[in-house]
Amino acid sequence: MTATDAVARGPSVRVLPRLDDANRFFWTAGEDGHLRFLRCTACRRYVHPPSPVCPYCLDGTLVPEDVSGNGVVHSFTVNHQQWIPGSDPYVIGLVTIDEQDDVRLTTNLVDCAADDVHVGMAVEVTFEQAEDVWLPLFRPAPGAEAAREPAP
Amino acid sequence: MSAPERLERLERRSIISGIGQSPVGRRLGRGELDLTVEACLGAVADAGLTRDDIDGLATFPGAGVGTGGFAGPSTPEVQDALRLRLNWHDGGLEGPGQLRAVFAACLAVAAGLARHVLVYRTVTESSAQGQGGRQGIGGVAAGRGIPRFAGTMQWTLPYGAVSAANWIAWIAQRRMFEYGLTREQLAWIALNGRRNAARNPKAIYREPMTLEDYLAARMISTPLCLYDCDAPCDGSTAVVVSHADYAPDTPTTACHVNAIGTALRGRPSWDQFDDMTTFSARDAAAGMWARTELRPSDVDVAELYDGFSILTMVWLEELGLCGKGESGPFVEGGQRIALDGAIPLNTSGGQLSAGRLHGFGMLHEACVQLRGEGGARQVPSTPEVAAVAAGGGPIAGCMLLTRGPS
Numbered sequence: 397m398t399a400t401d402a403v404a405r406g407p408s409v410r411v412l413p414r415l416d417d418a419n420r421f422f423w424t425a426g427e428d429g430h431l432r433f434l435r436c437t438a439c440r441r442y443v444h445p446p447s448p449v450c451p452y453c454l455d456g457t458l459v460p461e462d463v464s465g466n467g468v469v470h471s472f473t474v475n476h477q478q479w480i481p482g483s484d485p486y487v488i489g490l491v492t493i494d495e496q497d498d499v500r501l502t503t504n505l506v507d508c509a510a511d512d513v514h515v516g517m518a519v520e521v522t523f524e525q526a527e528d529v530w531l532p533l534f535r536p537a538p539g540a541e542a543a544r545e546p547a548p
Numbered sequence: 549m550s551a552p553e554r555l556e557r558l559e560r561r562s563i564i565s566g567i568g569q570s571p572v573g574r575r576l577g578r579g580e581l582d583l584t585v586e587a588c589l590g591a592v593a594d595a596g597l598t599r600d601d602i603d604g605l606a607t608f609p610g611a612g613v614g615t616g617g618f619a620g621p622s623t624p625e626v627q628d629a630l631r632l633r634l635n636w637h638d639g640g641l642e643g644p645g646q647l648r649a650v651f652a653a654c655l656a657v658a659a660g661l662a663r664h665v666l667v668y669r670t671v672t673e674s675s676a677q678g679q680g681g682r683q684g685i686g687g688v689a690a691g692r693g694i695p696r697f698a699g700t701m702q703w704t705l706p707y708g709a710v711s712a713a714n715w716i717a718w719i720a721q722r723r724m725f726e727y728g729l730t731r732e733q734l735a736w737i738a739l740n741g742r743r744n745a746a747r748n749p750k751a752i753y754r755e756p757m758t759l760e761d762y763l764a765a766r767m768i769s770t771p772l773c774l775y776d777c778d779a780p781c782d783g784s785t786a787v788v789v790s791h792a793d794y795a796p797d798t799p800t801t802a803c804h805v806n807a808i809g810t811a812l813r814g815r816p817s818w819d820q821f822d823d824m825t826t827f828s829a830r831d832a833a834a835g836m837w838a839r840t841e842l843r844p845s846d847v848d849v850a851e852l853y854d855g856f857s858i859l860t861m862v863w864l865e866e867l868g869l870c871g872k873g874e875s876g877p878f879v880e881g882g883q884r885i886a887l888d889g890a891i892p893l894n895t896s897g898g899q900l901s902a903g904r905l906h907g908f909g910m911l912h913e914a915c916v917q918l919r920g921e922g923g924a925r926q927v928p929s930t931p932e933v934a935a936v937a938a939g940g941g942p943i944a945g946c947m948l949l950t951r952g953p954s
Contacts, residue, residue: 407708414696473717474770488709515725
């Protein structure tokens with residue numbers, strides 16, 4: 397098994413999203429350091445992935461809005477298989493944002509050892525620029541241990 | 549949201565009247581249409597029919613889907629190869645899992661659109677891998693530049709979440725957190741499969757496997773190791789779905805369709821579904837039980853999809869065959885799920901050991917068991933009720949079959 401006590405990054409090759417009018421705000425938000433999601437002007441819920449209508453109330457208008465960038469690890473896996481040749485083990489996290497518990501992001505958990513990642517860990521966003529895309533990644537938040545989600 | 553319970557459950561007008569299967573193996577060196585025709589003609593003969601009786605044809609997923617060897621031949625290719633004259637035909641990917649083609653066939657015969665529907669699923673993934681392996685993203689990168697992605701894949705591919713192994717590993721990890729699931733417990737899905745595969749001459753892997761072997765296997769995507777992932781193979785499985793009024797005329801025991809489960813109530817997404825520990829197995833199972841008077845305690849044998857071991861654990865719980873969150877202790881040690889246990893499970897060896905026939909192997913084996921034709925792996929005191937489930941994550945379907953009319 398290759399080192400999972402090393403500081404984790406992502407896969408060796410980044411496959412990037414194709415930007416369009418619906419997703420550009422999300423994938424370029426990191427340019428000014430903020431994570432954002434569409435938010436409904438009527439029911440005030442965040443909506444992800446982007447949608448033409450608010451799927452909750454079918455009423456309001458959806459407008460991109462900053463969130464804190466804080467979240468919690470809902471689940472994760474350390475990938476070892478060489479789907480992407482040359483990749484060291486990397487952590488694929490599923491992060492729930494603090495603002496709304498049904499908005500999650502698939503992401504990479506970085507700046508910590510894969511061995512140290514756990515479900516319930518408090519994390520904060522960090523961005524990795526690749527061409528015209530700013531990928532939201534997550535790293536342990538300061539005081540992450542204290543904020544750990546208790547097991548049921 | 550509840551199922552429309554007052555309506556007649558039309559799937560009960562259908563039976564599995566015949567089953568067929570080609571040889572199953574690694575790199576058989578045979579074409580997908582060749583394998584399919586063998587399985588189909590086998591099923592038609594098994595049903596006591598000729599090809600002139602077949603007036604319906606269906607498959608999952610239909611040609612042109614997925615990577616090499618995944619999709620099998622299209623219904624037009626099979627129709628033409630057998631010169632079928634069809635009243636109804638269907639092929640497609642979207643729907644309640646791999647069994648969607650079978651569900652569609654059940655409803656077609658119930659509605660009178662066809663009388664005998666041939667339904668097949670063919671894979672040649674083993675041969676496809678032998679011809680160059682799975683390319684992966686890196687192969688693309690080294691060659692012609694990396695394409696960009698729109699649609700749902702844009703949310704996962706940038707992070708190297710490229711395989712169902714990655715997404716399904718989340719299920720296992722979350723269950724370790726919520727329920728204290730251990731690798732030593734999960735192992736028993738693989739160990740039980742291998743134990744049963746030793747009694748199945750068509751199984752891909754038949755040599756004994758121990759817990760130590762399992763724990764020593766290389767990791768794919770934690771906590772899933774190699775033995776948690778099913779074995780790509782070549783093979784075709786076919787069934788004939790007939791109207792239930794044909795049951796008295798079948799040469800073998802007809803397997804009656806008692807209920808199908810097709811619901812998808814959570815968000816249809818690998819990362820946004822509300823309950824990561826269940827995914828839509830929860831919905832499909834609940835929908836199925838709402839359509840029958842049978843209860844989980846009536847199930848005598850269970851063929852539950854094991855494309856990845858953890859999916860079988862989810863199905864065990866969501867079908868009510870063990871308590872919520874209790875599948876780990878339930879399978880540990882392997883007694884309860886053995887051929888002579890409380891719920892004989894994946895009696896052919898499942899996809900982990902018998903080969904990735906992609907859901908249709910589970911259905912075929914359920915019929916084998918209900919008909920009492922399991923030979924060395926036959927469940928004692930021939931089962932009356934079989935539960936069959938296929939799929940995982942946001943793609944799931946299940947059904948109950950019975951050895952007589954219900």
